Amino acid sequence: MSAIRIADLTKRYGEIAANDGISFEVGRGEIFGYLGPNGAGKTTTIRLLLGLIKPTSGTAELLGADIRDRRALTAAKADLGYLPDTLGFEERLTGREALDYFARMRGDDRRDELLDLFEPPLEKRIETYSAGNRRMLGIVQAFMHDPAVAILDEPTAGLDPLKQDRMHAFLEAERDAGKTIFFSSHVLSEVQRVCDRVGIIREGELVALEEIDDLLERGGKEVRVQLAEPVDEAAFITPEMIDVEAVDNTVRFTYTGEAAALLAHLVRFEIDDVGIGDPQLDDIFKHYYGDDGATED
Amino acid sequence: MTAILRNESRTLLRGTITLTGLLVLLSAFLLVVFPSIQEEAALFEAVYPEYLLLMLGVEELHTIEGFVGGYIFPFIWILLAGLYFAYVSAGMISRDVRTRQLDLTLAGPVSRESVVLQKVGALWLPLVALNLGLVAVLLVGTPLLDESLEFGALVMVHLLGIPYLLVCAGVGIVCSVVFDRVETAQATALVVVFVLWLIDGLSQLNPEYEWIGNLTPSRYYDPSAILVHEEYAFLDAGVLLAAFLVLLGVAILIFVRRDL
Numbered sequence: 359m360s361a362i363r364i365a366d367l368t369k370r371y372g373e374i375a376a377n378d379g380i381s382f383e384v385g386r387g388e389i390f391g392y393l394g395p396n397g398a399g400k401t402t403t404i405r406l407l408l409g410l411i412k413p414t415s416g417t418a419e420l421l422g423a424d425i426r427d428r429r430a431l432t433a434a435k436a437d438l439g440y441l442p443d444t445l446g447f448e449e450r451l452t453g454r455e456a457l458d459y460f461a462r463m464r465g466d467d468r469r470d471e472l473l474d475l476f477e478p479p480l481e482k483r484i485e486t487y488s489a490g491n492r493r494m495l496g497i498v499q500a501f502m503h504d505p506a507v508a509i510l511d512e513p514t515a516g517l518d519p520l521k522q523d524r525m526h527a528f529l530e531a532e533r534d535a536g537k538t539i540f541f542s543s544h545v546l547s548e549v550q551r552v553c554d555r556v557g558i559i560r561e562g563e564l565v566a567l568e569e570i571d572d573l574l575e576r577g578g579k580e581v582r583v584q585l586a587e588p589v590d591e592a593a594f595i596t597p598e599m600i601d602v603e604a605v606d607n608t609v610r611f612t613y614t615g616e617a618a619a620l621l622a623h624l625v626r627f628e629i630d631d632v633g634i635g636d637p638q639l640d641d642i643f644k645h646y647y648g649d650d651g652a653t654e655d
Numbered sequence: 656m657t658a659i660l661r662n663e664s665r666t667l668l669r670g671t672i673t674l675t676g677l678l679v680l681l682s683a684f685l686l687v688v689f690p691s692i693q694e695e696a697a698l699f700e701a702v703y704p705e706y707l708l709l710m711l712g713v714e715e716l717h718t719i720e721g722f723v724g725g726y727i728f729p730f731i732w733i734l735l736a737g738l739y740f741a742y743v744s745a746g747m748i749s750r751d752v753r754t755r756q757l758d759l760t761l762a763g764p765v766s767r768e769s770v771v772l773q774k775v776g777a778l779w780l781p782l783v784a785l786n787l788g789l790v791a792v793l794l795v796g797t798p799l800l801d802e803s804l805e806f807g808a809l810v811m812v813h814l815l816g817i818p819y820l821l822v823c824a825g826v827g828i829v830c831s832v833v834f835d836r837v838e839t840a841q842a843t844a845l846v847v848v849f850v851l852w853l854i855d856g857l858s859q860l861n862p863e864y865e866w867i868g869n870l871t872p873s874r875y876y877d878p879s880a881i882l883v884h885e886e887y888a889f890l891d892a893g894v895l896l897a898a899f900l901v902l903l904g905v906a907i908l909i910f911v912r913r914d915l
Binding site for chain 2: 408409410411412428429432434435436438439440442444445447448459462463464499
């Protein structure tokens with residue numbers, strides 16, 4: 359039995375399809391990345407899975423429970439952990455009180471172990487929390503009852519890099535212990551780092567299901583190079599550079615090749631400054647999956 | 656599965672203490688003015704047109720029973736406490752939808768029916784606190800005025816008032832699941848309960864329209880009759896209880912079907 363099975367799931371708001379005929383399965387014991395730009399429909403799929411909203415057509419199963427069968431879905435949620443993108447805690451409670459509340463609802467066997475990894479200030483009221491602390495409290499409540507499946511919506515948003523790494527290591531350990539992780543993100547590099555398999559969603563449609571090795575080939579970096587003298591475009595630009603913009607001494611582009619090749623290329627020029635970062639996901643997707651959603655290699 | 660009940664009760668604690676304190680204070684003030692009102696009550700009853708007395712539900716105002724039943728209860732219980740129950744209930748679901756708190760709650764193994772029932776169940780706290788507070792004021796206050804109230808009637812006037820407050824809560828909880836905005840839900844619940852109270856009073860002015868008042872909850876709770884005549888209208892209380900259950904059922908029915 360798959361942990362999650364989604365079959366032709368559609369959610370329409372009037373003319374707009376937030377999810378349009380989405381189908382895929384998430385097997386037990388894998389980290390499945392659900393990758394898409396903001397507003398692509400990731401959260402809609404998750405909220406459909408949780409029964410918070412109802413599908414216009416199609417359906418899905420969570421741990422074998424049909425999401426249209428409210429009773430079965432409620433029972434299945436005993437084995438679910440959920441980390442929403444917007445964390446609606448009761449603000450006037452302290453972190454500890456909030457965890458006590460969730461513990462009464464679903465248990466907290468692993469609370470202490472999680473609090474060693476993620477350290478929200480438990481004695482403070484949640485209304486005083488920073489984004490990172492809220493996220494950490496969210497992670498603890500999502501995992502403290504040791505669920506078989508965890509659905510995480512942008513789980514590292516707001517976390518500092520150290521805690522992000524800790525989160526990634528934690529997720530891998532959970533996966534190795536047989537847990538299923540559904541990991542939604544708009545950060546390509548993050549998904550490339552932790553996920554085993556990836557579903558890519560754009561404008562409500564699933565445009566690709568990829569093994570992680572295939573996705574790794576579709577990487578990209580946003581690069582800004584400031585050269586010592588005006589750019590000789592013919593010499594500088596390579597086929598791996600897309601969306602190139604050159605103004606005076608500065609070139610901006612998205613690099614779709616390998617990092618080593620890029621560096622080897624750059625050192626041949628006299629460079630004042632360089633910045634390399636994660637690209638806008640939509641730019642990368644347009645390049646790899648085209649505007650019509652079809653894969654082009 | 657009482658986590659939500661416990662949490663909601665806790666949420667209501669501060670408001671309950673404040674409200675009980677205020678209403679106890681208000682009742683005490685009203686009791687203090689009773690002796691001076693008593694002297695002029697006969698005059699008052701003679702001078703004021705009958706329709707006004709009817710509308711205010713005033714009867715035997717010069718006795719402590721009439722004063723408490725016709726003055727304190729209609730004002731404090733039927734109007735103020737009724738508005739409070741409607742207001743508080745109207746925020747229960749709508750606020751959790753707004754803040755996305757329900758997403759976290761419903762990610763656990765809890766049904767939407769259970770959420771509504773536990774939230775409404777938390778109203779035990781203001782119900783108990785208000786009743787005890789008001790009983791205490793009356794028990795302590797009346798002997799100080801050299802008056803006394805029949806204890807049985809005093810208990811009944813509170814007990815039979817509970818179904819009325821539950822109906823107000825029912826109005827609130829329906830608003831809470833229907834409206835997306837907390838403010839809209841609360842304002843609507845307040846207006847509905849207030850207008851129903853107004854309709855009950857106004858409809859008594861004209862015999863032709865008096866039947867309209869039968870559609871209002873306050874028509875089924877008459878503190879004066881209980882205190883002055885010791886008439887306990889159990890059937891009317893049953894009607895209110897049934898109305899509350901219907902409203903609760905409607906709220907649940909709407910809530911389990913809607914998108915959050």
